[in-house]
Amino acid sequence: MKTLIVEDDFTARLLLRQFLSRYGECHVAVNGKEAVEAFRMATDSGRAYDLICMDILMPELDGPAAVRQIRAFEEARGILSTTGAKIVMTTAVEGVREVIRSFQSLCDTYLMKPVDVAELLRHLRDFGPV
Numbered sequence: 001m002k003t004l005i006v007e008d009d010f011t012a013r014l015l016l017r018q019f020l021s022r023y024g025e026c027h028v029a030v031n032g033k034e035a036v037e038a039f040r041m042a043t044d045s046g047r048a049y050d051l052i053c054m055d056i057l058m059p060e061l062d063g064p065a066a067v068r069q070i071r072a073f074e075e076a077r078g079i080l081s082t083t084g085a086k087i088v089m090t091t092a093v094e095g096v097r098e099v100i101r102s103f104q105s106l107c108d109t110y111l112m113k114p115v116d117v118a119e120l121l122r123h124l125r126d127f128g129p130v
Contacts, residue, residue: 001124002042003027003051006035006066007090008058012113016053016090019117023124024050031058032066039070039085043077049085051124053115054107056091056098063089067105081106086127090115 001024007013008030017026027042027049029035035054042048052070056063067087074084089102092113102110109123 001025001050002047003053004029004035004038004042004049004085006030006032006052006054006058006063008055012055012090012115016115019120020051020053032061032063032069034060035066036061036069036073040073043073051127052085052087053120054087054089056089056093056102063091064101064105064107067102067107071106086123088120088123 003020003024003026005013005016005020005026006029007016013028017028020026027038029038035052039049054063054067070085071081074081087107089107089110090113091098094112099110108127111119
């Protein structure tokens with residue numbers, strides 16, 4: 001499994017990387033703009049990401065906006081959101097508005113921080129890469 005962790009908080013980024021590196025290659029981006037560029041480069045090189053863990057609130061480009069760009073990039077290449085990268089939105093912000101905005105951008109699931117790794121693992125098993 002190839003994973004892109006998109007997180008501006010060092011500690012959250014470190015914890016996700018430590019957990020997810022057990023299941024394969026992990027790359028890191030610190031904002032949505034870097035994430036979109038990393039996703040494009042990986043996809044164009046034929047080594048697309050299987051999983052993206054995307055923080056919602058970040059500088060430069062927030063998570064939902066980055067996910068919309070990623071899904072548009074996939075769509076332009078004939079990849080449906082249901083068969084493309086699995087995207088897990090993560091946030092410490094509680095609120096129905098953020099959940100709705102995340103799913104409108106076509107994420108696959110949504111987790112509150114601090115991320116419960118057992119819950120994340122359940123989602124990964126449901127998605128199939130683990």
